[in-house]
Amino acid sequence: MIQKKLFHEIRKTVKKIPRGKVTTYGAIAEFVGTRDARLVGYALWGNQDKKIPCHRVVKKQGFLAEKYSLEGWQGQKSRLLKDGVIFVGEKQVDLKKHFWQPR
DNA sequence: AAAGTGACGCATT
DNA sequence: TAATGCGCCACTT
Secondary structure, three states: OOOOHHHHHHHHHHHOOOOOOEEEHHHHHHHHOOOOHHHHHHHHOOOOOOOOOHHHEEOOOOEOOOOOOOOHHHHHHHHHHHOOOOEOOOOEEOHHHHEOOOO
C-alpha cells in the first residue's frame, strides 16, 4: 500500500537500519526531505510491517516512543536488547554508541 | 470536500 | 523552566 513518496522513503530507510543500531525520527524526517518528524512515526504506525524494524527508531535523545503500538516501549526494548543495543535507564538507549545516520 | 488526527522536534513566548 | 506553536504529510471520518 505504499505509493506516496515520502512514506516509501521513510519505510525504505528504516528497513536499512543495521542490527544493533538505532536512529531518530528527526534524522529520518530530514533525510526524506521534511521537518515533520511526526510523519516518520505515522508512516510506521498502523502498518507494523515485519520487514520494518520500527523498534530501532527512537526519539532524538534515545528515548523510546511512548505511544509505540501494541507492546509499548517495553516490547521495543526487548527487541533492541536482542539486537545488542545498550540501554541507559528504562526507556533510553545509548545513542552515542548506536546512532545510525540514514543513508 | 474539509477538517481532524497522529510513534516528534525545535523555536519561541 | 514550562508551556505552546509551527512544521507540513498522509490517512480517516
